[in-house]
Amino acid sequence: MPTNVVMPQMGESIAEGTIVRWIKKIGDTVDRDEPLFEISTDKVDAEIPSPGAGVLTEIKVKEGETVPVNSVVAVIGAAGEKAAADPAARGTAASAPSAGVSQANGQSEMPEAAVGQPESAASAAARVVPTAGVASNTRSTPGSVAGSIEELRRQKSSPLVRRIAAEHNVDIRQINGTGISGRVTKNDILGYIETGAKPAARPAAPSGGHVPAYKPGERVEIVPMTIMRKKIAEHMVMSAHTSPHVYSVYEVDFHQLSRLRERKKAEYERNGAKLSYTALIAKVTVDALRAFPFVNASIDGDNIVFKKDINLGIAVALDQGLLVPVIRNADEKNLVGLSRAIDDLATRARSKKLNPDEVQGGTFTITNPGIFGAVYGLPLINQPQVAILGVGAIEKRAVVVQTAATGGRADNDAIAIHPTCHLSLGYDHRLIDGADAGRFLQFMKERLETFEEAWM
Numbered sequence: 001m002p003t004n005v006v007m008p009q010m011g012e013s014i015a016e017g018t019i020v021r022w023i024k025k026i027g028d029t030v031d032r033d034e035p036l037f038e039i040s041t042d043k044v045d046a047e048i049p050s051p052g053a054g055v056l057t058e059i060k061v062k063e064g065e066t067v068p069v070n071s072v073v074a075v076i077g078a079a080g081e082k083a084a085a086d087p088a089a090r091g092t093a094a095s096a097p098s099a100g101v102s103q104a105n106g107q108s109e110m111p112e113a114a115v116g117q118p119e120s121a122a123s124a125a126a127r128v129v130p131t132a133g134v135a136s137n138t139r140s141t142p143g144s145v146a147g148s149i150e151e152l153r154r155q156k157s158s159p160l161v162r163r164i165a166a167e168h169n170v171d172i173r174q175i176n177g178t179g180i181s182g183r184v185t186k187n188d189i190l191g192y193i194e195t196g197a198k199p200a201a202r203p204a205a206p207s208g209g210h211v212p213a214y215k216p217g218e219r220v221e222i223v224p225m226t227i228m229r230k231k232i233a234e235h236m237v238m239s240a241h242t243s244p245h246v247y248s249v250y251e252v253d254f255h256q257l258s259r260l261r262e263r264k265k266a267e268y269e270r271n272g273a274k275l276s277y278t279a280l281i282a283k284v285t286v287d288a289l290r291a292f293p294f295v296n297a298s299i300d301g302d303n304i305v306f307k308k309d310i311n312l313g314i315a316v317a318l319d320q321g322l323l324v325p326v327i328r329n330a331d332e333k334n335l336v337g338l339s340r341a342i343d344d345l346a347t348r349a350r351s352k353k354l355n356p357d358e359v360q361g362g363t364f365t366i367t368n369p370g371i372f373g374a375v376y377g378l379p380l381i382n383q384p385q386v387a388i389l390g391v392g393a394i395e396k397r398a399v400v401v402q403t404a405a406t407g408g409r410a411d412n413d414a415i416a417i418h419p420t421c422h423l424s425l426g427y428d429h430r431l432i433d434g435a436d437a438g439r440f441l442q443f444m445k446e447r448l449e450t451f452e453e454a455w456m
Contacts, residue, residue: 002081003052005036005074007067008406018066018227024056030076037073038228043357050077050372095360120346163301164189186241228321243428247378248442253399255418257451264456273339276315277394277421282338282366283455284447285389286310286331289364292440294362298384299431313362313382314342316349317371323349324382326362335456370394376422386431387440392422 007017017039024036036050057077062069083228161184165172175192177184195382214220225233254277256327261275289296289310312330316323325345330338348354362382368391369377376392401416425437449456 002057003054003076004072005076007039007061007071007073008067009069013237016066016068019061020045020227021063022059023047024050026059026273028056028090029079030054030056037083038352041356044359045228045320045352046354047352050076054078055081057081073130093147098225105301110120152182161186161189164193168193197386200317226320228318235299235382235383239383242383243381243386245381245426246427246429246432246434246437246439247424248434248441249376249422249424250445252423252445252448253396253418253419254421254448255399255416258394258419259324259450260451260453268336268339271336273336274343275335275339276342278368279335279342280451281389281391281423281448282314282327282342283311283332283335284444285364286312286338288440288443290331291412291438291443294431294436295427295440297386297431298363299386299428304431307363309363311361311363311380313365313385314345315365315367315379316346318350318360323354323359324362324365324367325354325358326360328361344418356386365389366391370421377416378424379426381426381428387437388427390424390426392424394421396420 018041018235020040021038022036023038024030024034028048030036030053032051032053033049036056036183037045038045038047054076055078056074056197058075061071061073067073071170077229085427143282149304163171164186165184166295170189170193172184175184175188177188196339211360236237257277257280259321261277261280265275273279296310298307309329310331312327313324318327325348327333327338327341327345330341333341345358348358362385364385364390365379365382367379367388370391370393373393377390379388379390381388396417397420398415399418399420400413401418403412403414423442429438
C-alpha cells in the first residue's frame, strides 16, 4: 500500500509549514526515518524523516509552497513501483497549488513587485485542489481549507493586536490583514474600530512616508526573503512597536574568571561539558534573575506577570537567520548542566534537529554579538519578555587596578592588561527603570569579577 507523507504539526500552535527543500527526488529509494524534506514553520526549521520505506513516487507540494499541517505532500510507494507522471504535465496539486492557498493569502515566494492584485476568496478557493487539503477520513472542501488558513494567520497576529481586539470586542477573523503573511496589523485593527469597515487592501507601494526601495530603471536584484527571515522581521518590528527600549552597558573585568576557567576547562571536558564563557555568564544570569524577579517577567495589559520558572534563551546565529533555543528551568542546573545544555541546543539548532517546543517559552534571552567582534550590542527584546542581555567581545584591554597596601597606606592605582567584556541590558521601560537595570547589571558585574570555584 502507498504511504502518504503529510505536513507534520511541529507544535501545538503551528498551523502550517513551508517546504523549503526536497532532500529526495521522485524515483529515489527511501528508508524509514531517513530525512525526506526540510520545512520551515513559525517556530523552527527542521528536516522531516520518511514515515516508511520504499520509493518516492509522487511529490504533491513543491519547494517554496506553504500548506496546512496534515496536508499530503508526497507519496511513498513499494520498492520497484514506478513514479507518477510529472505533476507539472498533469496539472495536479503540485502545480495548481495548495500554493493557490498561500498565494491568495500573501504567501507567494515571488518578489512583491511581481505580485498582482489580491484574489477574491471565491477565486482563491476555486483554484485549490482538494487532494492538497487536510488528510483525514472526511474530505475538506477547498473553500474550508482556504478559510481555515486565513483564520489561523489572522489569529496569529501580534499580542498587541489581539489585546486591542479583545478590549473592543472585535473578532479579528473579520478583518482583512495587510501585514506579513496576511496578519492583522495595529493599523488594520485601529482602522477597523474607527470606521467599522474593513481596512483598505495592502498598498502596492510603501506607505507612512517611506520612500520606495528602488526606482524604475534602477539596476537591482530582487530576492524573496526566506521563511525564517520573514518571521524574524515580523517579530522584531512587533518588538520595536511594543516595548519602549532602553539600554545600559557595563564593562566587566574577566581577569579572575578567565584564570578560573583555564584551571577547570580540562576537568569539565572529561565530564563531557565545554566550559565556555557563555556558560559562565549564563550561570551568573540565572542567579541575577532569581535575585531580581522583575527582569524575569512579562507585561499583560496593565498587569505584571512574574515568571516562577527561569527558562533561559540562548541566541544561536545560523547562516539564514537566528534561533533562540530555550534551556527550561535553567535555575535547577549547575554549571556542568548548563554547559551541556548550551552545547547540545546550539549543535542541534545548526543541524536543524530542534523541536518547536525547544524554541518557545523563554523568560529571558542572552545574545552574543561579541563572537563577531562587536564591542557590545543593543539587541531588541524577544517578546513577550521584558529584557535581553547582550554580550560583547572578550578582549584584552588596559584597566585600572588597585595594588596592595604598603607601609600603612594604599599605593597609587596601576594599569594592567586584563580580558574585559561589555554587557548590555536592553529593557522594557514600561516595567524596568534605569536604576533597576543598574542594580541587575551591577550584581552580574560583581559576581563575574569575583567568581568563586564554589559557585560552579
